[in-house]
Each structure stands twice: as C-alpha cells, then as structure tokens.
Amino acid sequence: MSRKHGKGSQAPYSPAGHSLSTGPYAPSELAIIYSSEFDYISRCILDYPDIETGGQLFGFWTAEGVPVVLYAIGPGRYANHQATFFNQDIDYLKTVGQAIIDRFGLQHIGEWHSHHHLGLDHPSGHDASTMATSIEHLDLHRFLLCIGTCAGGRSTINPYNFHESDLYNYSYARWRVLSIDSPFRALIDSSLADILVHPYTRTASHGAERIEDGTPEQIRPMYTQHYWLRDKANNLQLKKIVDFLAASTGSMPSVRMDEAGRVSVYADTATGEQVEVFFPDGFPTEAPEITLPESYRVQAAQVPVGDALMPMARDFWESDGDIAESFRLCYERLRGVLPPPLDIPEQPEAEHETKKLAEPEPTEPTADAPDEKNSQPSV
C-alpha cells in the first residue's frame, strides 16, 4: 500500500532541545528508559539485596547512538546468583529474548546487573573487559551496561555506554526517564505470560540515579546552580538573618529547604502566629518574600503606592550592601518599625549593584553561566 506524497521533499522534522553533541561515533552520554522498565529493574534488584542479580535490556538505538530501553527482563529461574557475579539462566534468555526480538521487533541493546552492597556503583574491571571483548567478537558496535546497587531498601541503577570506537573508555551516562509505561510492557507481559519470571518485590524504590536535568529531589544538589547559598560566604549571611529573626520573634526559627533547593525560614511569634521568609531563586537581586502576621506589624507600613495593597518586602528591598543588613532594614520597614527608604534605587542600578553580592569572585566566565552581559570583552 502506498501513500501519495506531496510534490517536493521536505526537510526531516528535528525537534529542538533533545540533541546531544556526542553523535553516533562515541559512547552516548544519555540513555532513555520508560518508567515501567526503570521501576521493573528496581524491583528485580530489591529481590536480591545481598547477592548479584541481573537481566537483559531490549529496545532500540536512536540515530545519534542513544539507547532506548523499551523492555527489561530479570533473572530466569535457573540463573546463578553469587556474591560477586551473576550468570543469567541461558535457556530463559534464549526463549524470552528470541521471542522479544522475533515477535516484537526489539533489539537486544544491553544488560544490567546489581553489585548489591559491594560498594561498586560502576562496572568492575572484569565487567569492562567482558564488554570490550563482546563488542569486538560479536560485532555489536555499541552496548548499554547498567550497574545497580542496593542499600537501605533502595536500589540504584545507572547506565554506562560502551562503543566500538573506544572500547575501554565507556561513558558514565545519564538517564532520561520517560514518565510513561513502555507500550511493550503490557504487550509482552501478556503474550509471554507462561514463560516470563517477574520479581517478587511489588514496589520500586529508587536511590541516587544519575538523571539528566529535571533531576528528582533525592539526588538534587543542596542548592540549585545559581542560588545565593551556593556561595559559602552567604551561609554566614543566612545565619545572621536567622539570629536576627530569633531575636525579633523571641523563638528559635526553623530553616527548611523545598524540593527545588530554595530555603525558607519560619519563626513563631509570641502570639503563636508565624513569620515566614522565603528566599527565591533570584535573591538577593530579587527581594525575599516575607509574610508577617498582621498582629506583628507595629503600624501599617507606609508604601508609596496604593491604599488597598498589602505592603510587600519588594516595596522596601534594597539589594546593595550586606545581605543580612539589607534583610533587617527591609523587615523592619515592612513591620513599620522603620520608615520606608528615602530613595528607592532605580532598577538597572540595583541589578548592577547586586552582582557584588551574588558573585563575589568574578574570575573567569564559567561554562555553565553563558551570560553575555557578564562576559568580559577581550582586549
């Protein structure tokens, strides 16, 4: 059956934002997996917390050489699980693997095994040489090896891409976990129901996997890339702010971090209400968000604008100078203890001034901050 095409040829559609520079001639820095398979491997690992286990991965390679895991299997009934090695049940692999390849058109793209709590979260020397030999002898071109670990009731599985161009220089790849189930999961599970062996563990529990941007909170670094507290000197400023809030409210404030790595400080007032301070991503260029109970205000703060408007910290925020001192002034103005500032700095000037606060050591431009405005013209 042929479909009639329009006249002329059209450039292939290339979606933006998902390309990788490595290309097909080097081990990919990325591995794609559907969440059903990501979870399936986790459940398999959790079945064997103290001993090696493993299985095979089926799917495709993209044109750029990125593996896409569409279906994972675990150990067959007669697999050999030992403390320091795992051998798959060969009959199981042959029967199931062949059916997956023949009936569902997937390819055998990789393997996974768990080093349980051996403390080795990457391929062992033996794993790497086995991969190199296999790629060479079986003419595989590339292979995805995933290494798992198990600790504290959580499994961690990370991808390593091997490529024929450089057999011993495999990549520590990152996962792109697609949030949907693989369309092959239900299909193959039901078609091969009489031969498949599934994990006993019902629920996946993931650890600290390497995930590309949009990292889950448990492996997110303490603070996001440009957050003010990434600068160690600013931790002293936060301490000063907390001390100030303690003195102001008469209670010990608590400091909490949200899942995006941003910090809030809470302090109870004498009336049992709460003062809440939130430091947004743009702080200190951007004002903190300060929520004060009405009873805690000395008098209605004088805001230059509107009558019905609730005064906000940003109405009083001056981002130049010492951060803790700026905070104190802003807070006391919001409470009505201090009058509003006489001259509110103009926007561009404020932005310029806070550079000193946010980036105290402007040495060379960093690769992760390609900001044209900040880069120095070479002379």
Ligand SMILES: [Zn+2]
């Ligand atoms: Zn191993």
